[in-house]
Structure formats: structure tokens, C-alpha cells
Amino acid sequence: EAQVTQNPRYLITVTGKKLTVTCSQNMNHEYMSWYRQDPGLGLRQIYYSMNVEVTDKGDVPEGYKVSRKEKRNFPLILESPSPNQTSLYFCASSLGGTRGYTFGSGTRLTVV
Amino acid sequence: AQSVTQLDSQVPVFEEAPVELRCNYSSSVSVYLFWYVQYPNQGLQLLLKYLSGSTLVKGINGFEAEFNKSQTSFHLRKPSVHISDTAEYFCAVSEMDSSYKLIFGSGTRLLVRP
Numbered sequence: 001e002a003q004v005t006q007n008p009r010y011l012i013t014v015t016g017k018k019l020t021v022t023c024s025q026n027m028n029h030e031y032m033s034w035y036r037q038d039p040g041l042g043l044r045q046i047y048y049s050m051n052v053e054v055t056d057k058g059d060v061p062e063g064y065k066v067s068r069k070e071k072r073n074f075p076l077i078l079e080s081p082s083p084n085q086t087s088l089y090f091c092a093s094s095l096g097g098t099r100g101y102t103f104g105s106g107t108r109l110t111v112v
Numbered sequence: 113a114q115s116v117t118q119l120d121s122q123v124p125v126f127e128e129a130p131v132e133l134r135c136n137y138s139s140s141v142s143v144y145l146f147w148y149v150q151y152p153n154q155g156l157q158l159l160l161k162y163l164s165g166s167t168l169v170k171g172i173n174g175f176e177a178e179f180n181k182s183q184t185s186f187h188l189r190k191p192s193v194h195i196s197d198t199a200e201y202f203c204a205v206s207e208m209d210s211s212y213k214l215i216f217g218s219g220t221r222l223l224v225r226p
Contacts, residue, residue, distance in 0.1 A: 004155075031212040040121070042202060042218040043156075050212050058213070090155060096211050098163045100146050100204075103155040 002027045004104035006091050012110045013081055021076045021107050023091030031094040032074040033058070033101060034066065036087040043090065049074055050096075081111045114139035114205050118217035126225050127195055133188040133220045135203030144211060145186040146204040147177055150219075156202065162186060173197070198224045 004025045013019055025032065033048040035058075045058030049068040063085055065077040074093075078085060088108050092101035115138045125131045137143065144163055148156040160171025167179040177188045186203060203217040 033212065033214070035216075040218055042116075042118075043204075043216040045213065045215070048212050059215075092156075092214075094212070098144060098161070098211070100144075100158050100161055101156075101214055103148075103157075105155045 002102070004091055004093050004102055006089075006104035006107050008107060009105065010108050012112065014112055015082055016080050019078050019081060019109075021078075021089060021091075021109070023074045023076065023104060024072050025074075025091075025093040025102070026072065027093060027095075027102065028071065029093035029095050029102070030071070031096050031101075032068065033092045033094075034064070034074070034076045035090045035092065036060065037090060037106075038087050046076070046089075081109075083111050085109065086111050114143065114207060114215050116203050116205050116215055116217035118203055118220050120220045121218070122221045122223060124223045124225060125193055128192050130191050131189065131193050131197075131222065133201050133203075133222065135186045135188065135217060137184050137186065137203070137205045139184075139205060139207060142208045143205045144208060145177075145179060146206075146214070147171065147175070147186075147188050148202045148204060148216075149173075150200045150202065152199070159188070159201070193222070193224050195224050195226060197222060 034046040035043040047066040049055040091104040094101045117136045147159040162179045206214045
């Protein structure tokens with residue numbers, strides 16, 4: 001089944017403890033992206049990648065890192081999480097152009 | 113830079129009534145337009161998209177949307193809603209030459225009552 005898989009689905013962590021949210025797609029998509037969803041703000045793009053080793057900042061990149069060493073994987077790294085990064089995170093992938101993004105099921109992160 | 117405005121944060125409607133969810137966008141170049149739906153505790157699912165050509169596009173689950181270039185709008189409509197349409201709906205836009213950058217509106221929660 002064609003899909004974007006994120007792990008974990010739920011995560012509670014403490015301020016400052018490094019964490020990684022994994023994202024994998026099995027559709028051979030070139031574009032991948034991370035979004036965070038907050039009430040009243042919709043989805044905001046954190047980082048995106050246009051291909052292996054090609055990444056760029058979205059609208060809210062502060063406090064996040066990404067890497068794209070393989071086409072299928074696009075992990076999101078929080079080196080020192082803070083409470084304002086408590087949010088619902090979505091990974092998405094796309095063939096690009098007119099096709100739009102396919103989204104994962106989301107990761108609900110709570111930083112205390 | 114492009115932006116998307118969804119003026120209605122919540123739209124309550126009775127079952128079998130028609131509904132329109134409004135979306136306006138701002139961009140200095142040609143764009144692709146999308147509507148996504150998010151059911152509770154799920155990811156986003158593509159409802160429909162406007163790329164070019166006919167301004168009326170049909171999507172899944174009986175939804176349709178009309179692109180109006182002069183008003184920079186892309187409103188979503190359904191002639192008769194069901195309880196199962198209760199969800200959050202997001203309008204999104206991307207510029208044609210940078211489709212990896214998809215910008216979302218703040219969302220509209222559609223609440224269908226019996």
C-alpha cells in the first residue's frame with residue numbers, strides 16, 4: 001500500500017532532551033516535507049526537501065533540523081525541544097508538479 | 113509570497129443542507145489550488161485540486177470547488193452534506209514553479225448536525 005509512515009504516533013518528552021521523529025515513504029516521491037499543525041494556525045511548513053541531500057527551510061524552521069540521505073526517509077530532529085514545540089506534526093511526500101502531497105498520520109508531540 | 117485565508121473557523125450546518133466553505137488566496141504568480149480534509153485523529157486527505165482549464169472541479173465524496181481568478185477565490189461546495197462530512201477542511205496553494213512549497217489556510221471545521 002502506498003503510504004507515508006511516521007513514528008512515533010505519540011511522544012511526551014522533557015525540555016532539552018533530543019528527539020527524532022522518523023518519516024518514510026514507499027512511493028519513490030522526490031519531494032518530502034514536514035508540517036506542524038496548531039489550533040487556529042492551520043499547517044505551517046517547517047522544512048522541505050526536493051531530492052536526496054537537497055533541503056530548505058519552510059516558514060517555521062527554528063529549533064528543527066532535517067536530513068535526506070535516502071530518497072524514502074526524511075527524519076525531523078529536535079536537538080533541544082522546548083514547550084513551544086508541543087504540536088501535531090505531519091510528514092508528507094509528493095511527486096511534485098500538479099500532484100499535491102500525500103500525508104502521514106501525524107505525530108502528537110508534547111514537551112513538558 | 114503567497115497566502116491563504118479561510119475566513120470561517122467553524123461552519124455548523126444541518127444534515128442534507130448545502131454548504132460552502134470559503135477560501136481566498138494571494139499570489140503574484142500562477143498557482144495550483146487544493147482542498148484537503150482531515151477527519152478526527154487522522155492525517156490529511158486530498159479532496160480536489162485546480163490546476164488549469166475548467167474553473168469548476170469535482171472531487172471525492174460529492175464535493176466540488178470553483179476557481180475564480182478575478183476574486184482570487186477557490187470556494188468548496190457540497191449540495192447535501194452528511195454527518196460523516198464532519199471534519200476540518202484546509203485550503204492550500206502552491207506556485208506552479210515551486211510546488212514543493214504548499215501553503216495552507218487556517219482551516220474550517222465543518223460540523224454537521226442531525
